[in-house]
Amino acid sequence: MKFNLKSMAMGGVGVMAVLLASGAAHAQSVNLTYLIPSGADGVAVAEELVKSFEAANPDINIDIETRPGGSEGDNLVKTRLATGAMTDIFRYNSGSLFQAINPQQFLVDLTNEPWQADVQASFKQVVTAPDGTVRGAPMGAAMGGGIYYNKAIYQELGLSVPKTWAEFMDNNEKIKAAGKVAVAQTYGDTWTSQLFVLGDYYNVSAAEPDFAANYTAGTAKFATDKAALRGFEKLQEVHDAGFLNEDFGAAKFDDGLRMVANGEAAHYPMLTFATTAIVASYPEMINNVGFFAQPGDDAASNGLTVWMPDGLYIPQTTSNLDAAKKFVAFVASVEGCEAQSRAGGASGPYLINGCTLPADVPPAVSDMLPYFAEGGQNGPALEFLSPIKGPALEQITVEVGSGIRPAADGAALYDEDVRKQAQQLGLAGW
Amino acid sequence: MARVQSPARSRPSTYPGWFFLPAAIIYGVLFLLPTFASLYFSLTRWTLFNSTFIGLDNFAQFFREPFLIKGLINTVIYAVVSSGLKVVLGLLLAVLLTSQIAARGYLRSVVFFPVLVSTVGVGITFTVLMHPTQGMINEGLAMLGIKGPGWLVDPNLALISVALVDVWKGVGLATVIYIAGIVAIPQDYYEAARIDGSTPWQSFIYVTLPLCRPATVTVITLSFIGGLRTFDLIWAMTRGGPGFASDTIASVIYKQYQAGFYGLSTAGNVVLFVLIGVLVVPLTMLLNRKEGHE
Numbered sequence: 001m002k003f004n005l006k007s008m009a010m011g012g013v014g015v016m017a018v019l020l021a022s023g024a025a026h027a028q029s030v031n032l033t034y035l036i037p038s039g040a041d042g043v044a045v046a047e048e049l050v051k052s053f054e055a056a057n058p059d060i061n062i063d064i065e066t067r068p069g070g071s072e073g074d075n076l077v078k079t080r081l082a083t084g085a086m087t088d089i090f091r092y093n094s095g096s097l098f099q100a101i102n103p104q105q106f107l108v109d110l111t112n113e114p115w116q117a118d119v120q121a122s123f124k125q126v127v128t129a130p131d132g133t134v135r136g137a138p139m140g141a142a143m144g145g146g147i148y149y150n151k152a153i154y155q156e157l158g159l160s161v162p163k164t165w166a167e168f169m170d171n172n173e174k175i176k177a178a179g180k181v182a183v184a185q186t187y188g189d190t191w192t193s194q195l196f197v198l199g200d201y202y203n204v205s206a207a208e209p210d211f212a213a214n215y216t217a218g219t220a221k222f223a224t225d226k227a228a229l230r231g232f233e234k235l236q237e238v239h240d241a242g243f244l245n246e247d248f249g250a251a252k253f254d255d256g257l258r259m260v261a262n263g264e265a266a267h268y269p270m271l272t273f274a275t276t277a278i279v280a281s282y283p284e285m286i287n288n289v290g291f292f293a294q295p296g297d298d299a300a301s302n303g304l305t306v307w308m309p310d311g312l313y314i315p316q317t318t319s320n321l322d323a324a325k326k327f328v329a330f331v332a333s334v335e336g337c338e339a340q341s342r343a344g345g346a347s348g349p350y351l352i353n354g355c356t357l358p359a360d361v362p363p364a365v366s367d368m369l370p371y372f373a374e375g376g377q378n379g380p381a382l383e384f385l386s387p388i389k390g391p392a393l394e395q396i397t398v399e400v401g402s403g404i405r406p407a408a409d410g411a412a413l414y415d416e417d418v419r420k421q422a423q424q425l426g427l428a429g430w
Numbered sequence: 431m432a433r434v435q436s437p438a439r440s441r442p443s444t445y446p447g448w449f450f451l452p453a454a455i456i457y458g459v460l461f462l463l464p465t466f467a468s469l470y471f472s473l474t475r476w477t478l479f480n481s482t483f484i485g486l487d488n489f490a491q492f493f494r495e496p497f498l499i500k501g502l503i504n505t506v507i508y509a510v511v512s513s514g515l516k517v518v519l520g521l522l523l524a525v526l527l528t529s530q531i532a533a534r535g536y537l538r539s540v541v542f543f544p545v546l547v548s549t550v551g552v553g554i555t556f557t558v559l560m561h562p563t564q565g566m567i568n569e570g571l572a573m574l575g576i577k578g579p580g581w582l583v584d585p586n587l588a589l590i591s592v593a594l595v596d597v598w599k600g601v602g603l604a605t606v607i608y609i610a611g612i613v614a615i616p617q618d619y620y621e622a623a624r625i626d627g628s629t630p631w632q633s634f635i636y637v638t639l640p641l642c643r644p645a646t647v648t649v650i651t652l653s654f655i656g657g658l659r660t661f662d663l664i665w666a667m668t669r670g671g672p673g674f675a676s677d678t679i680a681s682v683i684y685k686q687y688q689a690g691f692y693g694l695s696t697a698g699n700v701v702l703f704v705l706i707g708v709l710v711v712p713l714t715m716l717l718n719r720k721e722g723h724e
Contacts, residue, residue, distance in 0.1 A: 187583075190671060247563040249583025249672055391689030392497075399673030404585050413496055420491065424475060424691055426482075 029059045030323040035080075035090035037073055038066040045140070046091075048343030053330045060323045062089075074100070081106040086315035088324045091139050094126040094311040095384035098136070100425075103127075107135040108314040108321065115332045123351040126384040127311045136311030137332040140340070141348040143307040144272045144368050145199035145381060146293040151363070153180060153266045154290075161292045163299040165234060172243045175266045182243035184265035185401060186256040193397040195269035196238070196294065200231035201382045202305040203296030212385035218422065218429045223412035230297070232407035232414075235400050249402060254281070261285040269294065271307060275364045276347050291367040293378075303377030304368065308384050309351065387425055390417030472700045476693035488697035497674040497682055498698075502705075505678040508593050509657030515597045516653045517646060520604025525638070527605065528612045538609065542602035549599065553666025556595045557582060582668050585675035592667050592676055596660065604649045611645030612638060647717040654713065658706050679705065 036046045043066065050062045065087055067073050078101055080086045086106075092098065101107075110116065111134045116124070119138060127136030147168075154160070154171075157178055162168035172182035186192045204211050207227035214220035215228075222228045238244065245251060245265055257274060259265035261282040272291060279286050293304035312331055314324045330336050337355035340346075346357040348365060349372045357365065371378045383389050393414055400410035422430040472488055474481035492498055527538050544552065559566045560581035568578030581591040619637045628636070661680035664670065670677035670685065677685075679702050686695035 187672065190669065247561065247583075249580055250561050250563075391685070391691075395497075395671060395673050398671055402583075402585070402672055404673050404675070416494075416496065420691065420694070421689070426475075 029061050030320050032060060032062045032089060032320055032323055032327065033065055033087035034062050034327070035065045035067055035077075035087040037069040037091065042091075045340050045343045048339045049331060049336060052335065052339040053327055056330070056335075057326060060326065062327065077101060081315060084317045086317060088318040088320055089312060089314055089327055091310050091312055094123070094136065094308045095380070096387040096389060098127055098311060099130075099387045103129040103135045103313075104131055104133075106315055108316055108318070108325075109133045110135055110137065110314070110325075110328070113325065113329065115329045118353040119332060120351045120353065122306065122378065122380055123308055126308045126380060127313075136313045137328045138309050138351040139312040139331060140309030141346060141350050142309060142372070143348055144291065144293065144371065144378075145195060145201075145305045145307060146269070146272070146291055147199075148260045148268045148270055148274070148364060149290050149292065150260055150263045150266050150288055151290045152263050152288045161290070162295050163302045165295045165297055167299075168295050169237065169241070172238070172241065172267070176241075176243055180263075181245045181259065181265040182267060183238045183245075184251070184256045184259040184268040185238075185244050185248040186251040186253055186268075187248055187398045187402065188250045188252040188255070190394040190398050192253050192256060192270065193235075193401050194394050195271070196235040196401070197231035197393070197397055198381055198383075199269060199294040199305050200234060200296070202293065202303045202377070202379050203230065203301070204228050204382075205379050205385075206296060206298075206301040206303060206377075212382060215382070215418075216386040216388060216422075216427070218419075218427075221411075221415045222418075223408060223415050229408065229411050232397075232400050232411045234294075235397060236403070236407040236410075239401050239403050257281065261289055263288065272348055272364065272368060275362055278364070279362060286362045286364070289362070289364045291364040293371060301377070303379060304371035305381050306371075306378045307381050388418055388422050388427070390414055390421050392417040468696050468699060471693055472697035474693045476696070481693065484693070488694050489701070491694060492697050492701060495682065497670075497677050498679075500674055501670075501677040501679050501682040504589050504676060505658055505660075505680075505705075506709075508589060508596075508660060508678060509654050511590065511593045512596045512600070512657045512660075513650055513653035515593075516601050516604040517649055519597065519601050520608050520649055521642075521646075523601065523605040524608030524612055525634070528609055538606075541605050544599045545602040547599070549662045550666045552595065552599050553663050557667050560591060583672055585672050588668050588672060588676040592664055593657075595667065596657070596663055599663070600653060600656070604653065607645050607649050608642060611642035615641045647714075650717065651710070651714055655706060655710055658709065659702065 034046065034050065036042055043064070046064050050064060054060065054062065067076050074097065077086075077090065077092055081101055092101065107129070115137070116134060123138045123142075124134050127134055129135050149161070153175060157174055159171045159174065162171055175182040204225075204227045208220075208225070211220050211225065211228060220228070222232065239248075245259065247255075251259075253274075254277075256265075256268045256270065257278050258281070260268035261278050262285060275289075275291075278289055293302060295302060312328050314321065314328060318324050332352055334352065334354045337350045337352055340350075341358055346361055346365065348368055349355075349357065357369070370376045396405070396410045396414050396417070399405040400407050405413070419430055471481060473483060473485060475484050475488075476482075495501075523541055527534060527541065531537070560568075562568060562578070562580040562583055565578075565581070567581065571578035579587055582588050615638065619641070620633055623633050623637055659680055660678060661684065664676060664678055664681050665684070668676045670681040679698065683695045683698035683702065686698060
């Protein structure tokens with residue numbers, strides 16, 4: 001007993017000493033909290049960013065807090081914003097989910113920050129509140145939605161990267177004639193079936209720049225708009241021509257990556273975040289995997305449909321606005337990009353002017369870069385331009401891509417699904 | 431029944447009123463309240479944070495769902511196929527397992543074993559076995575020179591494939607119920623039939639079958655209701671796919687929840703509740719009435 005009492009007393013003194021010490025430290029510096037979605041890669045990037053930032057700003061200390069992803073995370077972010085309990089800085093989706101957290105009411109206006117001059121316009125669009133003010137900074141690299149291809153097969157058959165859909169189908173025909181699988185599809189993971197439709201959006205917007213606005217207003221429909229319907233038609237064409245792997249109905253996302261990396265299939269339509277997974281699973285094959293944008297009907301308007309990275313936001317309830325703005329400015333700077341590359345590798349181009357990728361990126365990443373360079377063409381996916389995305393799209397695209405339902409029928413069914421979502425969001429005109 | 435009940439009512443209750451209170455509170459809070467709340471929310475457009483009253487729009491929308499009609503038909507097909515096969519196979523297996531065969535006790539437990547396994551585990555296992563090109567079933571068929579179908583990826587076959595797995599998993603319970611029913615039939619009937627010169631087939635048709643009607647009623651009711659509200663096996667194996675080919679009402683409702691259409695899916699649950707009532711109540715009445723005539 002005596003010993004116990006003594007050690008307890010000493011422990012108490014120790015705790016007090018720590019409290020005093022940290023109290024002294026607090027007096028000199030600002031403490032910020034930064035909320036990010038959990039996930040090893042995201043945490044590593046955040047830690048590297050914080051480390052670099054703290055080294056340059058010794059008077060600011062940042063604690064990282066993680067939250068769940070998915071719809072659970074959506075609810076958490078909404079609740080914390082609504083109750084005024086949001087951290088000083090937080091990372092969250094851009095695009096339709098950004099609109100759903102009521103940015104005008106909750107987020108600090110960052111339109112006039114000096115670093116905005118270097119943020120690319122395509123990103124500013126997806127973090128702009130309804131009143132026209134920009135409320136976020138890019139956190140992470142852009143992704144492309146297009147088609148991975150096997151370079152070894154292309155070389156063997158003397159094919160070149162297609163600029164139009166007709167060329168793409170010609171290539172497929174030659175690959176099929178050589179006895180190979182032309183296009184891998186993996187409807188065992190239903191979400192992967194959406195790529196031919198979603199990745200076609202650049203082509204839709206090239207033909208009809210107002211499509212997104214009219215679609216949100218309920219006046220443009222997939223079934224009746226010729227350009228928008230093409231995505232569904234393309235999905236059906238690759239199936240009807242017999243280009244798919246035999247087990248397309250049961251194969252999974254991982255199978256698709258394996259097929260295109262090992263040359264079991266020549267093409268796999270996918271988002272470029274998959275490059276990281278290919279590097280991890282098939283590192284010796286990574287130089288065989290290339291990437292191109294989903295071709296449209298006109299070679300002159302060939303461009304890439306882009307998925308924007310998350311945004312970095314500051315809630316209006318923060319008590320350390322200046323320090324928080326400093327951190328956001330750091331992330332949106334060239335040093336910020338470099339810190340991200342150090343931590344997570346570079347999966348795609350950054351949306352900050354002046355940021356470059358390391359020289360040794362895999363070909364699937366370097367193939368993306370021309371679309372972002374001067375003279376290249378890219379534009380955001382529809383989900384970054386409109387708050388409405390129908391939840392049943394992946395089932396419908398499985399049907400169209402498996403020959404169960406004709407393209408026009410599938411598009412009409414999707415319009416119904418979209419109407420339901422628009423009503424749930426309470427949009428006007430539906 | 432009526433004779434027993436009426437004196438019980440006139441007699442003062444065995445327990446004082448407060449004795450019922452805990453159960454009544456639990457019942458009220460956990461069962462009555464949600465039931466009425468769900469009836470209300472089925473009439474709203476509900477985002478969990480706020481709800482807008484929209485009358486019967488959800489029901490109109492639910493019945494306009496193109497997948498819903500298909501889901502309704504699929505649900506009934508699934509319930510009929512799985513409960514029908516469970517009755518036939520369960521009875522045959524029960525006859526086999528009540529006969530004088532070797533290792534009877536062991537075989538009985540083997541038939542029951544799938545009932546004890548987790549449904550999701552069964553679903554995932556069979557998904558692997560039924561893979562169109564690398565699955566063991568089609569590889570086995572290929573050895574015999576038969577090109578197996580895409581069990582779960584052929585839209586015409588997916589629902590039936592899942593129903594067959596349901597039968598495999600659930601037939602053990604039907605068998606056990608039938609074994610109990612058959613064992614309860616006195617041997618005298620079979621002896622009397624034999625003296626009258628009945629063939630084994632006639633004994634089965636005229637003795638076993640009618641006398642295990644209570645078992646049949648139980649098996650049909652249980653497996654039919656189970657089939658109507660089936661969800662876990664379908665979700666584990668096809669998620670209603672390919673496309674909407676194997677959607678049942680329960681999977682359609684679940685997808686509406688996932689999509690955040692809370693009001694709509696609550697309306698779907700009300701529809702499912704009514705559907706089960708409409709189908710099962712007359713079925714039970716029919717089966718029980720016939721039983722009373724015996």
